[in-house]
Amino acid sequence: MRAFNDELLARCLLAGQDQKLNILIVLNKSDLPQIAAAREQLAPYTKIGYRVLELSAKQDIDPLLPYLQGNTSVFVGQSGMGKSTLINAVIPEAHAATREISTVLDSGKHTTTHAKLYHLNTDSHLIDCPGVQLFGLHHLDFAAMERSFPEFLPYLGECRFANCSHSHEPDCAIRKATAEGKIDERRLKLFQQITSATK
Ligand SMILES: Nc1nc2c(ncn2[C@@H]2O[C@H](COP(=O)(O)OP(=O)(O)O)[C@@H](O)[C@H]2O)c(=O)[nH]1
Ligand SMILES: [Mg+2]
Numbered sequence: 001m002r003a004f005n006d007e008l009l010a011r012c013l014l015a016g017q018d019q020k021l022n023i024l025i026v027l028n029k030s031d032l033p034q035i036a037a038a039r040e041q042l043a044p045y046t047k048i049g050y051r052v053l054e055l056s057a058k059q060d061i062d063p064l065l066p067y068l069q070g071n072t073s074v075f076v077g078q079s080g081m082g083k084s085t086l087i088n089a090v091i092p093e094a095h096a097a098t099r100e101i102s103t104v105l106d107s108g109k110h111t112t113t114h115a116k117l118y119h120l121n122t123d124s125h126l127i128d129c130p131g132v133q134l135f136g137l138h139h140l141d142f143a144a145m146e147r148s149f150p151e152f153l154p155y156l157g158e159c160r161f162a163n164c165s166h167s168h169e170p171d172c173a174i175r176k177a178t179a180e181g182k183i184d185e186r187r188l189k190l191f192q193q194i195t196s197a198t199k
């Protein structure tokens with residue numbers, strides 16, 4: 001099991017948050033021993049209020065079903081995490097292409113090449129997305145990004161400079177909160193990484 005990409009997760013969450021989507025972080029492959037490390041990597045997200053659902057698409061997807069009922073759910077994440085396998089487990093007749101299938105067909109690593117819509121029942125729909133390696137956020141300005149880091153909200157507007165980038169300015173409320181342990185350091189780093197890359 002490959003470790004998941006921290007920045008990619010942060011980018012996906014940011015975009016979802018900006019669109020006010022109902023977000024669920026699914027931690028798949030709980031049957032593998034590496035799950036403990038992944039769970040630890042996700043701890044900061046649980047702390048700031050994200051729901052994390054741990055499961056194994058190969059063993060039991062029942063815990064996911066209540067989240068899908070009545071919604072149109074988009075499965076987003078890097079490739080190889082098991083999105084298509086999850087969809088097949090939920091809708092056996094979906095036949096979404098998974099890694100195994102693409103290996104047999106020798107079509108390389110691109111299993112899901114475009115988004116595909118599946119119907120679970122009349123009220124519930126699933127969208128399988130190709131693995132995102134790079135999630136662009138060029139449509140978002142700095143203020144939108146700040147607001148999409150939920151743990152920053154209590155401190156926005158508290159910095160000395162109105163246009164504070166929360167990277168080097170004196171009297172930065174975000175960095176102060178981080179130093180005090182109220183904001184996870186890795187999350188601040190991710191924010192800085194993402195905002196400086198998007199300039
Ligand atoms: N051990 C284990 N392997 C899984 C699980 N879910 C998916 N996989 C495997 O992970 C690989 C990638 O799965 P796939 O559904 O193609 O990932 P996607 O790129 O996110 O759609 C395949 O080899 C799957 O069989 C799981 O819960 N446990
Ligand atoms: Mg896929």
Ligand SMILES: [Zn+2]
Nearest residue numbers: 159164166172
């Ligand atoms: Zn600041």
